[in-house]
Amino acid sequence: MKESLWNSILSVRKNSPLVHNLTNYVVMNNTANALLAAGASPIMAHAHPEVEDMVTICGASVINIGTLDEYWVESMLKAAKKAHGLGKPWVLDPVGAGATAYRNETVASLLTYKPTIIRGNASEIMALAKVGEAKSKGVDSVHQSTEATGAAQWLSNTYGSVVCVSGATDVIVSGNKKILISNGHPLMQLVTGLGCTASALTGAFAAVSNDKLTGTAAAMALLGIAGELAQKESAGPGSLQLNILDKLYTINQEEFFTYLKAEEDNG
Amino acid sequence: MKESLWNSILSVRKNSPLVHNLTNYVVMNNTANALLAAGASPIMAHAHPEVEDMVTICGASVINIGTLDEYWVESMLKAAKKAHGLGKPWVLDPVGAGATAYRNETVASLLTYKPTIIRGNASEIMALAKVGEAKSKGVDSVHQSTEATGAAQWLSNTYGSVVCVSGATDVIVSGNKKILISNGHPLMQLVTGLGCTASALTGAFAAVSNDKLTGTAAAMALLGIAGELAQKESAGPGSLQLNILDKLYTINQEEFFTYLKAEEDNG
Amino acid sequence: MKESLWNSILSVRKNSPLVHNLTNYVVMNNTANALLAAGASPIMAHAHPEVEDMVTICGASVINIGTLDEYWVESMLKAAKKAHGLGKPWVLDPVGAGATAYRNETVASLLTYKPTIIRGNASEIMALAKVGEAKSKGVDSVHQSTEATGAAQWLSNTYGSVVCVSGATDVIVSGNKKILISNGHPLMQLVTGLGCTASALTGAFAAVSNDKLTGTAAAMALLGIAGELAQKESAGPGSLQLNILDKLYTINQEEFFTYLKAEEDNG
Incomplete structure (x- = not known):
């Protein structure tokens, strides 16, 4: 598997x-800097009059609800619908799902456009599964997700998505296939938005990979290893943030193979 | 006092x-990175459908008008009203008060919800006092603030707020109590938004401190000392910005006590 | 020329x-950090109720359409109109011109207020010239810009603007005068928004320079040389971003004169 991750x-x-x-x-x-450092080309655009044009132009769209509001939610729905219609990959990052009713309603609407990839932490993925079930089944929830891997599997089966639960070990699920990536460093939790960066990178990998499971695993491994390498040279979370960008750019095959902790589980 | 600041x-x-x-x-x-480095958990959220939920969930709210517009002002008023109603601490950072009529009207409306803490530079605090007086007294202003400490005292007495005037020496006023913090370094003025960072940190401290005066002083001392330590290792304002994040995370009691320049005036 | 660039x-x-x-x-x-490091004072403000006040207060306005939407486009038009009316310098950065119809319509409207300076990459400048021609001449385009210098010259003649086409060599055009700046380093392309930084710096220089051509050339040379100096100390694009800020602040006359690659062409 390590060859295919590196090839991605x-x-x-x-x-x-x-x-x-x-x-x-x-x-x-x-x-934007992480995408550039990894070799991709970022475009940030949300205006209603152009958001569908941008989906059409780009290889993938990444939808992250972190600072959502009514205008942006409409942009996100337009983009997800367009991507779904064109058969283009799109990534959902359900930041803060479960925290407010508004976030839950928003992700429920977005799920109807079947994200190619969903990436979140364990509590977000569990919240997402509950939201999805409540919407599809009403109050009689068929699956009370009490752990994130089960929730991820339910989401993958229901929406056809690759689902990545990120954490100390990232669990990446596609149907009955599973890849575990155990790279990264705890200090990364003190840099804001590295989860969002992970989602953006999966978008870049989805744009160039036929196998979205491998592509997602490669994105997570790349960021995790960049974090490990960067942490060795960092005095704290401030320097870690920028050293990760340097490592995303400079990382080579030898470093990648030396540090990679990946495991396949085809169930 | 230094023990109580460090305990905060x-x-x-x-x-x-x-x-x-x-x-x-x-x-x-x-x-967000400064809050994480200091040990707090940041949430950024402004949507009308959820902003009150976020106030309810969180330990404190920080309202900073830097890039305000009509939508955000409504969010700010909702949040301030909710925090005031729940008796939760909230911080007002009146960025650019005095610069435009729109900023003055906005801060006048926000003041009616009695901020727990107000933090600004001298000109912002003086502008705020003028705005507050004009609103409460009409054109017959009872107090023409010509210096910031007087303005801070008037604001503290009128709104029951802890008021922090930041500068080479930070003057922190609560009723007739006063703490002066003389930490920091001039190069910090060339990093955008360190005042905003100070306000955010006072929010974190307000969330865990019964004594808001001490909590605010601790936040200002922490950032000032982090800046002094960071400056020694910085080649300019770019590296200073991130070194401050590292120092917020690594600073220990010995460094804090060695560098602290704090003075009480219960005068 | 090098003396006049340094004096700017x-x-x-x-x-x-x-x-x-x-x-x-x-x-x-x-x-904001780049403007501070270069010695200027940044203000970010977009609210309809105050945007014209901000134009009035400031020495120059910089309008960058990167993440435009309907609200912001109205802000931009208000600001451009006000600056034009007051005879104050304003800079247009047509990010992504040519990529969507919405961006083209927006820049066409902005051009009617005759930007003092236009800065973009080659494809943006060529797109802008096409948009300008289509608007002024209908479908019978008089000048099919196939290369950016021609497009820049057409824009400069039509709108009275200084036009800067940035690239490995920056071509800066004002009527029949031209300055070429060949500073910078390829790694700068992997830091997001250095073009936007260049535009912001030209705004600072326009605010203090009678000769806008020289001011624009000085801004481009400053950023390019800062990038070259910074790159020598950078392990990748993450550290480059902040080292550039340090160098904008510390760069001295000797470094500037040693590195400057400028050429005049009054052809």
Whole structure:
């Protein structure tokens, strides 16, 4: 598997996919820089009169609800619908799902356009599964997700998505296939928006990969290893943020193979 | 006093308060990172359908008018009203008060919800006092603030707020109590948004401190000392911005006590 | 020429012009920091009730359409109209012109207020010339710009603007005068928004320079040389972003004269 993960990284570098981002205000700069460092080309655009044009132009769209509001939600729905209609990959990052009714309603609407990839932390993925079930089944929920892997599997089966639950070990599920990535470093949690960066990178990989499961795993491994390498040279979370960008750009095959902790589970 | 300031810092690290930010686009990333580095958990959310839910969930809200517009002003008023109603601490950062009529009208409306803490530079605090007086007294202004400490005292007495005038020496006023913090470094003025960062940190400290005067002083001392330590390792304002984040995370009791320049005046 | 370029840099440092920015979400933090590092004072403000006041207060306005939407486009038009009416310098950065019809319509409207300076990459400048011609001449385009210098010259003659086409060599055109700046480093393309930073800096220089051609050339040379110096100390694009800020602040006459690659062509 390590060869195919590394080939995905090379494919992003070689093809420099255009990645359209509808993301939150907090992370826009860092997300754009991470995409550039990994070899992709970021575009941030949300205006109703052009958001569908941007989906059409780009290789993938990434929808992150972090600082959503009514205008942006409409943009997100337009983009998701367009991507779904064109058969283009799109990524859902359900930031803060479960925290407010508004976020739950928003992700429920977005799920109807069947995201190619969903990436969130465990509590977001569990919230998303509950929202999806409540919507599809009414109050008689058929699956009370009490752990994130089950929720991820339900989401993958229901929406046909690759689902990535990120954490100390990232669990990436596609139907009955599963890849586990155990890279990364705890200090990364003190840099805002690295989850959002992960989602953006999966968008870049989805744009160039036929196999979305492998592409998603490659994105998570790349960021995790970049974080591990960067942490060794960082005095704290401030320097870590920028050293990760440097490592996304400089990481080579030897470093990648040395650090990779990936495991396949074809169930 | 230095023990109680340091204990406030430990309390933020231990309790990791959720801090809700309605802040400007320029500083969101840096503000979120500073809160994380100090041990708090930032949430940025402004949508009308959820802003009151976020106030309810969080330990404190920080309202910063830097890049205000009509939508955001309505969000800010909703949040301030909700915090006031729940008796939750909220911080007002009146960025650019005095510069335009629109900013003055906005802060006048926000003041009616009695901010727990107000933090601004001298000209903003003086502008705020003038706005508050004009609103409460009509054109017969009872207090023509010609210096910021007087304006701070008037604001504190009128609204029951802790008022922090930041500068080479930060003057923090609560009724007839006063704390002066003389930490920091002039190069910090060349990093955008460190005032906004100071306000966000006071929110984190307000969420965990019964004594808001001490909490505010601790936030200002922490940032000032982090700036002094960071400046020694910085080649300019770019590296200073991130080194401050590192220092907010690594600063220990010995460094804090060695550098602290605090003075009480219960005068 | 090198003396006059350096004097422009000193003039920004000495006069610390207020620069009003209507710019995109991705770059706001970095743009503000770059302006501060170069000695200017940034203000970011877009609200309809105050945007004209900000134009009036500031020495120059910079309008960057990167993350435009309907609200922001109205802000931009108000600001451009006000600046044009007051005879104040304003800069147009037509990010992504040519990519969508919405961007083309927006820049066509903005051009009617005759930007003092236009800065974009080659494809944006060519798109802008096509848009301008289509608007002024209908479908019978008089000038099919097939290369950016021709497009820049057409724009300069038609709107009276200084036009800067940035690239490996920046071509800066004002009527029949031309300055070429060949500073910079390829790694700068992997830092998001350095073009936007260039536009913001030209705003600072326009605020203090009678000769807008020289001012624009000085801004481009300053950023290019800062990038070259910074690159020598950078392990990748993450560290480059902040090292550029450090160099904008520390760069001295000797470094500037040693690195400057400028050429005049009054052809």
